[in-house]
Amino acid sequence: MGAGGAGYGATMQLPPPRGTLSHRVRDALAGSSTRPLASRPSPVADDHHDAALALWMLYELHYRGFDGVDDRMEWDATLLGLRRHLEDDLEQDLRTRFAKSGTSAxxxxxxxxxxxxxxxxxxxxxxxxxxxxxxxxxxxxxxxxxxxxxxxxxxxxxxxxxxxxxxxxxxxxxxxxxxxxxxxxxxxxxxxxxxxxxxxxxxxxxxxxxxxxxxxxxxxxxxxxxxxxxxxxxxxxxxxxxxxxxxxxxxxxxxxxxxxxxxxxxxxxxxxxxxxxxxxxxxxxxxxxxxxxxxxxxxxxxxxxxxxxxxxxxxxxxxxxxxxxxxx
Amino acid sequence: MSRSVEPPAGIAHADVVICPGGPMLLRGDHLVDDGQGNLVRTQRPVSAVCRCGKTETAPWCDGTHKVLPPKLRP
Structure with missing residues (x-):
């Protein structure tokens, strides 16, 4: 398979959503508009998988992006704000488990x-x-x-x-x-x-x-x-x-x-x-x-x-x- | 008036590194005699040569030293 052809070098499709938040993020990326995320109350994740998939999509904007998604969405302020919120939860979970483990060096x-x-x-x-x-x-x-x-x-x-x-x-x-x-x-x-x-x-x-x-x-x-x-x-x-x-x-x-x-x-x-x-x-x-x-x-x-x-x-x-x- | 600035100091950087309890690292291109009569050329920027004698990928380290009792490690 040659470089730049189909296969693992190509961009990817947006994955199917797995809950309210990943659905909104997917819609925002697919439409290149953050309007689906602007509704009140702010969308929250249904469960860990929904949150993880939403954050994974936001992160992939910084790697290779998605087919059909405007590359400028990588630095969209609304998406970065949501990313920050999801990252805070992830980091907090991680630090809690780390503290419980008593690991030190x-x-x-x-x-x-x-x-x-x-x-x-x-x-x-x-x-x-x-x-x-x-x-x-x-x-x-x-x-x-x-x-x-x-x-x-x-x-x-x-x-x-x-x-x-x-x-x-x-x-x-x-x-x-x-x-x-x-x-x-x-x-x-x-x-x-x-x-x-x-x-x-x-x-x-x-x-x-x-x-x-x-x-x-x-x-x-x-x-x-x-x-x-x-x-x-x-x-x-x-x-x-x-x-x-x-x-x-x-x-x-x-x-x-x-x-x-x-x-x-x-x-x-x-x-x-x-x-x-x-x-x-x-x-x-x-x-x-x-x-x-x-x-x-x-x-x-x-x-x-x-x-x-x-x-x-x-x-x-x-x-x-x-x-x-x-x-x- | 220009201010005199110390140039950045050199940083110690060895070509051969002995890892306590582990392999010997070789930086760069080397021809290694594996002790069995074979000459093997390094293939990576840094290579790890087995020192415990138990590797299955001689002359290269395969991490086996980590499962040896401490007194049998190099």
Whole structure:
């Protein structure tokens, strides 16, 4: 599939709404007018999924936008006001869970310990030994919401960093983005893996099926990436993501091999075994290390970001394991 | 009158980094002897060479050191 043609490089369709608020946001974007949001009382979300989908649509305006939606809506003041309101709720939830967890650290190297000690549901052991082909495909569809824009949210942080942290983050991102070779760009490897599995690699193709937890995970990454004040959390999230990637990626690749699922998708996960064994060291020691050396007051935010990564992933794991074990 | 300004200081930046309990990072392009008679060229901006001896992707680190008891880690 050539660059710029149909497929994952194309813009996406607005997803179907899942409640009052996502309905209004969708209508506003589709009509390129915020009139649907101007009614009184102000529309509120029916539930977590409605709120998460509305916020996800607002965030996507900052990535690739939607087919048929005026690109100027990205900076519409009414939409930004709504985004702020939804972000405040999301951040408050996150900080409440963080405070309850009691997670803390004296240095960035303790991110390794925090990741090691974090307990809870995990998907990779199940994927390794037990998952069926359909369960794997269900998960890959959900993962595509992030993996087709892999590494993009933390790229927002680059211009907000000092010299050493900036150079360190770009060194890692250069590898994530294929070292200059589009065929090695991680999002592209995932798209090729999806196509080889018979899935649609179009950006956003499976958002309508994504569980609340997956939309929230994506929203948390965008929240951290788009707010300069949360740059410490963005880098802490990156660090925990990398620290918890290498060993699970190997189990997932072996699970795919067990089911004889596409080599291209196995390649995506095998690439992450090796890449993330490097990236976890860079993210913790070099990137977060440089950030905290430059701005010691950001250590708590780094830890918040690391916790958020582990917490969101555990919620996703619990969602899928509950579903699959109930069906067994 | 112009004010004298100190130029920004240089920042220490190693080409080879030993990670305590983990791999050795190599920055840049290197030809690595894997100890089995093979020469393997680095493929990424930074590569992690296994130091625990338990990796399944030799000579590169695959994170296995993290599941070893602390006294068996490099």
């Amino acid at each position: 004296e240095s960035v190297e303790e991110i390794f310990r925090i990741c090691d000690e974090h307990e809870g549901a995990a998907l990779s052991p199940y994927l390794h030994r037990h998952a069926t082909r359909e369960q794997f495909l269900e998960l890959l569809r959900a993962r595509s919401v992030y993996h087709l824009k892999e590494s993009d949210p933390v790229s927002w942080a680059i211009p907000r960093l000092g010299t050493a942290a900036k150079a360190a983050l770009v060194e890692l991102q250069y590898d994530e983005y294929g070292g200059g070779d589009p065929n090695r760009l991680h999002a592209h490897l995932f798209a090729r893996g999806m196509a080889a599995c018979g899935l649609d690699p179009t950006y956003g193709a499976y958002v309508a099926q994504a569980p609340t937890e997956v939309l929230e995970q994506n929203n948390v990454m965008s929240l951290f990436g788009l707010h300069r004040r949360l740059r410490g959390a963005a880098l802490g999230h990156l660090a925990a993501f990398e620290v918890t990637s290498s060993l699970p990626s190997r189990r997932i690749a072996q699970g795919l091999d067990r089911l004889d699922l596409a080599d291209a998708m196995q390649h995506y996960y095998r690439e992450h075994v090796e890449a993330d064994a490097v990236h976890e060291q860079l993210a913790v020691r070099t990137i977060c290390g440089a950030l905290v050396a430059e701005s010691p007051e950001l250590l708590d935010d780094v830890v918040l970001g690391a916790f958020a990564c582990l917490d969101q992933e555990e919620r996703i794991a619990r969602h899928f394991l509950d579903r699959w074990e109930a069906a067994a």
